[in-house]
Amino acid sequence: MEFNSTILSNVEMSPNYWRIRLTAPAAFAAATPGQFVMVRVGGSIDPLLRRPFAVYDVGSTTKADGTTTVHFEMLYKVVGKGTTLLSRLHGGDSVDILGPLGQGFVFGDDDEEKLLVGGGIGLAPLYLLARELVKRNSPVRLFAGGRSRNDLLCLDEFERLGVDCHTATEDGSHGATGFVTVALNQHLDALAGKKATLYACGPDPMLRAVAKIAADRALPCQVSLEAAMACGVGACLGCVTPGKNHSAHTPDYRCVCAEGPVFESSELKWGASA
């Protein structure tokens, strides 16, 4: 659906990382973990295109008179023109939203361990997922990585859900020093072959490493991809990514916005860069 949304709050939570809360129609409460929205920032022709953002959380408030209002939240990193403009908006300002869009995460068996791996802003779609998995009584762990502690977002909120958080930073300012995949591998070793599903979102090198770990250990793994998009509804075919059978002779492209943004990592081509 497309709707005009009022900003409830828009705050910088860590240098360059922002958290925005927006009003939504009641039907938005049906958004599932891993889905995204396309946000039109400003009404002018520059920037022209909407920007895609993962849905971080969805909630509702019931007032004394019994009316319920729905809101949702997004996390975003200021990286360019669109996000710079978004960060300048205040509570009471409005933006145009298209969504929720795309195919979200699949939950799988409730009793197996769910291992969430997030890099930097890639944590954004994992919170709603963690909430849903905890609701299903699945054991959930989060492996969060970043360059420094400033890139680790909202860990306390994951902890409040009862999620065990493992952190790693490249500069050692929080948790283990190095890549988050080291801690993930250690935990998988400790699991000693017990069933687990991996869910990952973050920079390409991290996703590639997690996909490889999943493939080596024959574990199911879902990744949420980020891509430059124009339409967000599967029409322009601008956001495609190579699928597992892709080669120069057998092109196999998957549409990130409509077939994803969440894919089984085994369905994608990880060798060559997109």
Add this chain to the structure above:
Amino acid sequence: MSEKTVNMNVRVAGLDLRNPVMTASGTFGYGEEFSEYVDLTRLGAYITKGLCLHPRTGNPTPRIVETPGGMLNAIGLQNVGIDAFIEKKLPFIRSVDTPCIVNFFGETPEEYAEMAARLDALPEVAALEMNISCPNVRQGGIIFGTDPDCAGSIVKACRAATKKPLFVKLSPNVTDIVAMAKACEDAGADALSLINTLIGMAIDLNKRKPILANVTGGLSGPAVKPVALRMVWLVAKSVKVPVIGIGGIMNATDALEFLLAGASAIQVGTASFINPGAAQKIVEDMEAWMLAQGETDIRNLIGALKV
């Protein structure tokens, strides 16, 4: 206010359209993708993504990049091919009471003619739009669209293969758009759609590389509108067949300007990416403008530019 007081109907190349607003090929999928956002029966017509004989998977990525007031794309005519189109897309098209115009192309003149013949056999297809102007593929596309003799010969081949209205979509990447338009008209085109995208490029300074994997791409969006308006104006006064204006139409004002410049109908393209309901909104806002102006017939605006 009653909408009945304004006539929005236009007749283009033998097609009676409830209004002059269409969606542009490549920006509207096969119609179904937008059915949640647009009441297709409020549009004059909709045009599906460029179709060819065999499935095409398109160009490597990145395929799109935003530029000031526009975007570059190099999708590479990814499409399902005519067999899958007939099997998977036609049932939806059959269910919509709005003319569906199928944009098509081939890699050789023979393939163009074969596509025209196969589309001619489909009752769900109201008209054909030949793409001789895609900037992002080597075979087909723009090779045929930059040489008047070459364009004339493939239009003639397609003309012989179909009795349905035949639109030809023209490239702006030529020195003489009027010569191209006349060649297509002489070869039997029933209408001319213009403009396709302008070839452009974008560079990532720090990587010292082009942003698009295809290096170049087609520029669309509001940035191209002035170029499109001029070309529509030039062509419309040089040919007898109707001209369909395309290029950066974001709102009713833009659409009405194209009509004044001589377009008998218009196509909404990139605007549908930003606002999936853009085409329908443009119809509604055009009607509102007409009412506010006391103008009773949209046809009075076509070519009414005071120069």
